[in-house]
Amino acid sequence: MGATPNLKADVVGPALAAVDHPLGIREVEVLRRERLTPRMVRLVLGGDLEGSGWTARTPDEHVKLVFPDPDTGVTRHPVLDGDHLDWPKPFPPTREYTVRRYDAEAGEVWMDFVVHPGGLASDWALSAEPGDRVWVAGPRSGHATPDAFTHRVVLADLTALPAVARMLEELPDGVTAQVAVLVPDAEEEQELAVREGVALTWLHLDGPHGEHGFEPYLASLDVPAGEPWTLWAAGEAGLLKPVRRWAKDHGLVNGRTADISGYWKRGRTNEVTARRMITHRLAHLLHLPHQD
DSSP states (O other): OOOOOOOOSOOOSOOOEEEOOOOOEEEEEEEEEEEEETTEEEEEEESOOTTSSOOSOSTTOEEEEEOOOTTTOOOOOOEEETTEEEOOSSOOOEEEEEOSEEETTTTEEEEEEEOOTTOHHHHHHHHOOTTOEEEEEOOOOEEEOOTTOOEEEEEEEGGGHHHHHHHHHTOOTTOEEEEEEEESSGGGOOOOOOOTTEEEEEEETTSTTGGGTTHHHHHTOOOOTTSOEEEEEEEETGGGHHHHHHHHHTTOOBTTTEEEEEEEOTTOOOOOOHHHHHHHHHHHHTTOOOOO
């Protein structure tokens, strides 16, 4: 593979397709729990998923889990009101998670949780038992990658690993990929569906170049010349700043030929502000992709 030139002209060729999921809100039940790695726990959820809005059209589709209020134990979930969800005030405790796997036939949804001391979702995932229930809203709009992109560059930290795992399982035939996953240490590596044409690199934060994130990997990366390719990157917002610069230098446009999403920001909670609520509602009404 040869290096791609620095493209500044208008983007031509294939583009990402916006996917607008039907709005959904429903209560699901914990079926089982599994410890995947020291920092990752999987919960398998089930129930009546018909009309849930999950379509399995985008590997990184994500939903909002609505948790009980810590003081009352009551879950104040939203209700569907026409073309939007009507959320109670004050806003209930929520966290957003990628759907690791959606199996309509089995009636199951897999959710993988990064667990850490004192986290709202983390504490819930570690204590959840079969029969426990939680409300799920979404999924929200996202992007689908056409098969015309015959090569993919995929970058993720630990929080985006579930999306990458699903992405590799659903990678179309004939599509190649270069994948780099940045995890705290070797114990967080997982068995992924790596087939011919896919190059997977594990990067470790406790390694000699861990503090530089994806930069050393990108500096040595060759992407195909003359072949339609796209970038998908997700993780901590600060970690993605050099990725955004690299994408721009290679002529990629976020939302068209690249999909770069800050899943979380170091030092901030996952509270939803009124401004974000308005942004989400407008994006749905105008059929716009969500902007992090």
